[in-house]
Amino acid sequence: MTAIPDTVRPSRRVSIRGLNFALLIFVVLYAMIAVLQPNYLEAGLFMNFLRRAAPLVILACGQLYVILSGGFDLSMGAVVTLVVLAASMLIGGDPAMTWPVIVALYAMGLAVGLANGAIVAFLKVPSIIATLGTMLLVNGLALAWSGGAPRGDLPDNFRNLGRLVLRDVPLVGTLPVAVIILVGATLLAGWGLHRTAYGKRLLAVGDNPRAAELAGVPVKPTRISAFVVSALAAVTAGILIGGFSGVSVNAGRGLELQAIAACVIGGAQLLGGRGSVAGALFGSLSLFALFTLLNLLGLPQALRDSLQGVILIAAVGASVLRHRRST
Amino acid sequence: MHVKSILAATLAVAFSTTAYAQEFNDPAEFKKQRELLSTKAEGPEGKPWEQHLGGAMVDTAKFKKDGKHTICFSNAGVFNPWRVVGLNNMKGEAALQKDRIQELVILDAEGKDDKQISDIQSLLDGGKCDVLIVSPTTTAALTPAVEAACEKLPVIVFDRGVNTKCPVTYIHPVGGYGFGITSAEFIASKLPKGSNVLAIRIVPGVDVLETRYSAAKSIFDEAGINVIGSEFTGSDRAKTKSVVEDYINRGQKIDAIWMDAGDTATAALEAFEDAGLPYPVISGEDQQDFLRKWQKENLVAIAPSYPTYQWRTPIIAALDILDGKSVPGPEWNLPQPAITQETLASYIDERMPALHYSLCGCQDLPGYPEQWGAK
Secondary structure (H helix, E strand, O other): OOHHHHHHHHHHHHHHHHHHHHHHHHHHHHHHHHHHOHHHHOHHHHHHHHHHHHHHHHHHHHHHHHHHOOOOOOOHHHHHHHHHHHHHHHHOOOHHHHHHHHHHHHHHHHHHHHHHHHHHHHOOOOHHHHHHHHHHHHHHHHHHHHOOOOOOOOOHHHHHHHHOEEEEEOOOEEEEHHHHHHHHHHHHHHHHHHOOHHHHHHHHHHHOHHHHHHOOOOHHHHHHHHHHHHHHHHHHHHHHHHHHHOOOOOOOOOHHHHHHHHHHHOOOOOOOOOOOHHHHHHHHHHHHHHHHHHHHHOOOHHHHHHHHHHHHHHHHHHHHHHHHHHO | OHHHHHHHHHHHHHHHHHHHHHOOOOHHHHHHHHHHHOOOOEOOOOOHHHOEOOOOEEOOHHHOOOOOEEEEEEEOOOOOHHHHHHHHHHHHHHHHOOOOEEEEEEEEOOOOHHHHHHHHHHHHHHOOOOEEEEEOOOHHHHHHHHHHHHOOOOEEEEOOOOOOOOOOEEEEEOOHHHHHHHHHHHHHHHOOOOOEEEEEEOOOOOHHHHHHHHHHHHHHHHHOOEEEEEEEOOOOHHHHHHHHHHHHHOOOOOOEEEEOOHHHHHHHHHHHHHOOOOOOEEEOOOEHHHHHHHHHHOOOEEEOOOOHHHHOHHHHHHHHHHHOOOEEOOEEEEOOOOEOOOOHHHHOOOOOOOOOEOOOOOOOOOOOOHHHOOO
16 A cells, blocks of 8 residues: 555645646636626626536536546536436426436436446446447437437426526625535535545556556546546536526537546646646636637637637646646 | 747638628528518418419429339438427328328438438439438538439429429428528517627528528618627527526627527526526527417517428428329429417417427327327
8 A cells, every 4th residue: 555645645746736727727717707897706797607617617527537547538428418308308397306306317327437437447448439439329328218309398496406596695695506516516526536545546546557456456446436426427517507508409518528628727637647626626617717708709600619729729738738847 | 930820720710701601691592582481372271381482383294103102211310309390290291191102211311411322322222212302411412412313213302402403393491591581570670770689590601590690680780780799509508598698797788689590599588587687589480498488478579480391291292293293393482481479379389399390280190299209
């Protein structure tokens, strides 16, 4: 076991710097938003910003676990789509069904996560291929099940998880339910990664799986559990997205790549070994602030997409360069 | 150096899209479709899928064939709810006419030109087909394949067209300009000069959608209504709601929402609900969820359509052609109605799914409503 603390200690030191950098990007982008639209500094609009960013933050936290273990999870977006469609079809507008169905959705997520993890851990398939396969499979299932057009309906008690805003809350004024879930999920992810022996094992596996195995870390269960965390995060995000805007066959499209980008902006190292939940949090807030900023600028779509690409590459590049210099 | 080349590239992209948009703004076609919208339809009352808006008839005596027929259909794909409902309509029409149809063979091209070209080839090689129906993925790419098919058997094209006059008929509703004209004229009639409208669109560069916007834009410009934004949402409800929220947060008043397709209309309206604002004037489409919301909230709204009942017409045309009866052609213009406040109640059916297209003309078909996904 002596090998583990050695690999963990430097990475924790670096991850704190990563946090500062993503936080810096976020503050700069949000300041630009505030210059364009001063009312974004009001508590209400900031809360609304967090409400809309919540699914991406939760996805990034889940994705971070997989990235730290040395892999990718490309199936997250598909799981989000499946969750939204399944929730609508299983609940069928009946408020009494909401909670049992939410349990069923998490069971589905657990199954997808276990499948991803098992394929990667036992069949030794690279995770980028394995989860690409699950992505296609899950998307196909969702499409076949819904027949290409969503059926059913989401009752208000389900929608409220992503939509309801509590009014007259002390200190902040308004408080969206999604923000409470966001805080809870982020704290849970942070605790799991930075305060438990499991988190240390995860970093060790991603940093050097062979060394971790020799040091007695159960590599396979650790890998599998990372995919399970990621899938459960995708279910949570799916519930929030379905709640925010309702049933849509395109609910999860492209979210997996946004989550990966958020982690990298937040200082996570692809293929494992370094990264923090705080980094993922501010990485995704930065990304979401960028989307909002480009919306507010009102540029033509083509220019906006290119600009988004350029800024993303710059942010990720800067983040990576910074770490290369510091290590 | 790098910054310069990036700037140059982005500018090139920006300008190429403006040039691209030109093709979708054809004043002659705009005028033609505007006239068609007010043309009185010929054909059986209450069955718009059998009606046509003027134009010539083609003689089909040479295609007359006895016995039961095998109808072959090369479908572009079923990649959106509109096509799901449409395909159900076509299967329903075939079931209704089952006494005269041996078999309806359907090949799905999954949205790919190359797959559809080989699909058509294999249908021809199979030798079973008496008539071929094609719903092309894209116009130019499919033209040679359709020309090759015309030499062997009667061909019917619908929805998107092809660049050849060889098919017996090309079935389609009035079109994209018509859609934009109906919706924008309604909005312009409800608002004073100088009002603000936000355009919510699916994706750029698709002919059937770009023409809707270009028509609406010319009408708004004519009426002195400001288009304060034109945003693409990829049919994603979360994106639609976020985009509308961003516009609301800018503090600019939004008097109307114009949409090039209605599948995220209710998400756009929710942004106003969550902000505690009154609903804007809105143009959606004939999806059930939008119609229900319209009725429940007493919206000032219109639902133009690109009616899915056009999927029934090719089967009717195919059987007429094989009977040697003349059919409207080489273009069969179907009526393209809009749902208004007066007709709203008659199109709402609580049993149907949220994204069911209400102008399906499918209520009298076998298997309705279960086949269309009703509870």
